[in-house]
Amino acid sequence: MTFESFHHMTIGELLTAQANHQPDRPFVRMPNGESCTYADVERQASALAAGLRGLGLRPGDRLAIILPNIPQFVLSIFAAAKAGLIICPVNVRRRKDEALARLAKTRPAALVTDAYHVAMARELRDDLFDLKQVIALEGGEGAIALNDLLNADATLPAPTARPDDPAAILYTLDKGATPDMGVTAVLMAAIAVIVGGVGSLPGAALGGMIIGLARNWGIWLLPSEWQSAIAFGILLLVILFRPTGLFGVKFRKAEV
Helix, strand or coil: CCHHHHCCCHHHHHHHHHHHHCCCEEEEEECCCCCCCCHHHHHHHHHHHHHHHCCCCCCEEEEEECCCHHHHHHHHEEEEHHHHHHHECCCCCCCHHHHHHHHHHCCCEEEEECCEEEEEHHHHHHCCCCCCCEEEEECHHHHHHHHHHHHCCCCCCCCCCCCCCCCCCCCCCCCCCCCCHHHHHHHHHHHHHHHHHHCCCCHHHHHHHHHHHHHHHHHHCCCCHHHHHHHHHHHHHHHHHHHCCCCCCCCCCCCC
């Protein structure tokens, strides 16, 4: 498909065009090998869009999404586009206060999430006065089940979105300049130098690589706020078992 053939379409209309052009072609593939075709996603996205509009959401309303990389995330994006909603995705690793800071700015009218985050979503509703609906994959207390919306007998109104209308808000929480700006970077650099060995340039480079990899790999198992603790843990181990660092040189005491 060339740019000229789709630049005048919305995201929802683009899915419809692809579903009409190649309905049986796989569009979303799951880790277990199963897949959804363009026709499958088109049908479900249209049904979900109708369900969202049936809840009272109107074009221009914001739809927050707190979901991992699963097919329902893709489905929610296209359903929002078809309903004329603006998506506001939030990383699933965010703590409640971090999610609240982002959603307080975007002011969503509804939120789609999974069973793991539905309790947090219910708590967020107390602080987000614009949040009227919480939609969870499996439903639950105070939440609407996503499957209920997919199976609801609702008709999607005629699309009103235009290609130049906003489709998403990606908020990064720019904090600006603060007195402690850069302190963490300086601390991590100092730890890298100590781990690698003071006075050794290759050691400092290796230490920086070790600290960087450990901090980023560590958050796959631990919350993001533990990144600094991981670095200080490595520093403690090096001080205990190799005080001079990986490439450090043991200095001799001067003889008098």
